[in-house]
Amino acid sequence: MTTAEPAAVDQDAPGAAFDPELPWQRARSVAMRPEPFGALVYHFGNRKLSFLKSKLLVSVVESLEQHPSVHATLEACAVPEAQRPAYVKALADLSRSQMIELRELPA
Amino acid sequence: MTAVLPSRPTVRPDRPVGGRLIDQFEYGLDAPICLTWELTYACNLACVHCLSSSGRRDPRELSTAEAERVIDELQRMQVFYVNVGGGEPTVRPDFWHLLDYAIDHQVGVKFSTNGIKLDKKRAAQLAATDYVDVQLSLDGATAEVNDRVRGTGSFATATRALENLAEAGMKDFKVSVVVTRENVGQLDQFKALTDSFGAQLRITRFRPSGRGADVWDELHPTQAQQRELYNWLLANGDNVLTGDSFFHLSAYGEALPGLNLCGAGRVVCLIDPVGDVYACPFAIHENFLAGNVRDEGGFQRVWQTSDLFQELRSPQTGGACTKCAHFDACRGGCMAAKFFTGLPLDGPDPECVQGYGETALAARDADRTAPKSHIDHSHSGPVRGQPTLLGFPSIPAKLCDESPLAGMQ
Numbered sequence: 001m002t003t004a005e006p007a008a009v010d011q012d013a014p015g016a017a018f019d020p021e022l023p024w025q026r027a028r029s030v031a032m033r034p035e036p037f038g039a040l041v042y043h044f045g046n047r048k049l050s051f052l053k054s055k056l057l058v059s060v061v062e063s064l065e066q067h068p069s070v071h072a073t074l075e076a077c078a079v080p081e082a083q084r085p086a087y088v089k090a091l092a093d094l095s096r097s098q099m100i101e102l103r104e105l106p107a
Numbered sequence: 108m109t110a111v112l113p114s115r116p117t118v119r120p121d122r123p124v125g126g127r128l129i130d131q132f133e134y135g136l137d138a139p140i141c142l143t144w145e146l147t148y149a150c151n152l153a154c155v156h157c158l159s160s161s162g163r164r165d166p167r168e169l170s171t172a173e174a175e176r177v178i179d180e181l182q183r184m185q186v187f188y189v190n191v192g193g194g195e196p197t198v199r200p201d202f203w204h205l206l207d208y209a210i211d212h213q214v215g216v217k218f219s220t221n222g223i224k225l226d227k228k229r230a231a232q233l234a235a236t237d238y239v240d241v242q243l244s245l246d247g248a249t250a251e252v253n254d255r256v257r258g259t260g261s262f263a264t265a266t267r268a269l270e271n272l273a274e275a276g277m278k279d280f281k282v283s284v285v286v287t288r289e290n291v292g293q294l295d296q297f298k299a300l301t302d303s304f305g306a307q308l309r310i311t312r313f314r315p316s317g318r319g320a321d322v323w324d325e326l327h328p329t330q331a332q333q334r335e336l337y338n339w340l341l342a343n344g345d346n347v348l349t350g351d352s353f354f355h356l357s358a359y360g361e362a363l364p365g366l367n368l369c370g371a372g373r374v375v376c377l378i379d380p381v382g383d384v385y386a387c388p389f390a391i392h393e394n395f396l397a398g399n400v401r402d403e404g405g406f407q408r409v410w411q412t413s414d415l416f417q418e419l420r421s422p423q424t425g426g427a428c429t430k431c432a433h434f435d436a437c438r439g440g441c442m443a444a445k446f447f448t449g450l451p452l453d454g455p456d457p458e459c460v461q462g463y464g465e466t467a468l469a470a471r472d473a474d475r476t477a478p479k480s481h482i483d484h485s486h487s488g489p490v491r492g493q494p495t496l497l498g499f500p501s502i503p504a505k506l507c508d509e510s511p512l513a514g515m516q
Contacts, residue, residue, distance in 0.1 A: 031185060031187065031213075033137070033138065033185040033187075034137070035131075035136055035137055036122055036131075036134070036136075036137065037122065037124075037125075037131040040136070040140065040185075042185075042187040044187075044213070044215075044238070047188070047215065047238075049140065049187075051128055053125065053128060053131075054125065
């Protein structure tokens, strides 16, 4: 509970290795509830609960599906350069708890 | 609605941007993270420490249609799961219907039960249902310790239900233990018992709520036991659920895993069987009543706009505890524990590990009695398998449990 902004808080869970070069999306079994500070994220499958601690991180997660990679998403959402490593880490945490998943590219 | 809440700023401060999650939670959420919903005050047992003074059904209980409307609302508010309890929720004839209704509306259910209705058929049904969690209450790792507080035969009922669940292949069901002076030495035994069923252990703090107030002096862990419990949690905390209820122990030094904050009216609340909304499941008292789901605007309006909840959603700024070096660790402890022991809400928790609680308890006015809730659904006469803790003679759970000639010369 002491993770620095903008980290997502979650419990540890094994998941696929996180590659920010690949296309990602909010997992299909995940719902996001807007909150004044960001959002509450809930996974209906593994029943894990996470929190997104900034509204910018919420937009990043929601826009993942429109971009070919995490880097492109951060660029499109105008995440300041200096904060990008923290955002990549937050997204890696979210992939570990299966809140975001790899997206199949159209063949 | 005149709770004497800890002093807070007269002008509500703005929510901080960024920072720790716990600081955000102090300002409340748009919907609860998890909500406790007690479906009925009816119960087949008469546990001495029942937090809701349950026993008899309240005639004003929410109807099936009203309960469905509450579920619809929770779905709209994206409350993703509820903790259902009672009383004994499974004695409501529409319990299984409401369970399915909630799951079909994306509201997951974790329900607490003493196991009375969990026969093999129900266990199989639960094992086949996704998005439901079951929690069996046990307050002793042996029948001897358990039945003294929960009633004769209750250990056997719970373990039979556990067997049925395990046999049906149910996953991740829980054994839920309220930690008392009498069972705190059994934590390893509880863990072993739970493991033997492939279940998960959940332990929570005993509060002086409901009938718990009557036996609190006798049953709450001693200071030495609290230290033992803290050490046990540090060693085993990752493999045991606690509902984050032991945050007052964090003032020993190291923060325990989970949320170290009173979530009342901020991230949690209680809907009682008649639809009354209280700040927390341990605060069934008019001072903590925020509204009713039957009121115009329903639960959402109560959660988002009630005066009481608004008042609870800002950090405490005054009182003895805010000056303590450990305030950031324990945040003054549990509101309900203070209230029902007659302590001021801005002072120490009665079980303050720094010892300030004991001092405060000793300094209470002799003529000031602890507030008692007028909401009491306790059975008016003895029940089968009456607990023996209070020294009343037990009525055998089954007549054949005792020889009819017992006691005769």
